Amino acid sequence: MSYLQRLTYGLLLGALFLAGALFIGFVEGKLISTVSLIGTSVVLEAQPAAVASLPLRFHPLSGALISILGNLIPIPVLMSTFDEIISRWSFLKRKLHKAETWSKRYGKYGVWILIPFSPIFGAYVCIGIGYLMRWKPRFVLASVLAGVVLSSFAITYGGESVVHLVRPYL
Secondary structure (H helix, E strand, C coil): CCHHHHHHHHHHHHHHHHHHHHHHHHHHCCHHHHHHHHHHHHHHCHHHHHHHHCCCCCCHHHHHHHHHHHHHCCHHHHHHHHHHHHHHCHHHHHHCHHHHHHHHHHHHHHHHHHHHHHHHHCHHHHHHHHHHCCCCHHHHHHHHHHHHHHHHHHHHHHHHHHHHHHHHHC
16 A cells, blocks of 8 residues: 555544544534644643543543544554655664564563553654554554543543532532
8 A cells, every 4th residue: 555545544534533523522512612622632632632621511421532532633644654754764764673673572562551651641652652663553553542542531530520529619
């Protein structure tokens, strides 16, 4: 498959994530707030967007899902771009040979370290780390997605619980 085809599929998948997030916002009746939340999620990652969903009065499930889908919009394009960079730049291939040796030995288990790292460093950085370590892209995506999903739901539901505890005293 050519780079242009992979990039096209990545853009289509990103558009699908955008449509899903907009649909959830439409169902919630907060389309303008949803666009703001998507922008926050793309630029600042899913966790700050999950926090921002609370004052925008989204249901925790909707806020987490919009944050996650918004954060996923650029990831297919990033993955196809990283793939292309690594395949075309021979000097980068040579530099990554040592990482590839380490990856063959520990890659089966090491990729799962990205689950706790993705809320800290962000999904985009963790995708880059996974490609630099030459881990299998599907495992990288699965571990990053698991970290983003778990942290976004923990933030929205935990934040909603704190709001319910504090609201009577305000």
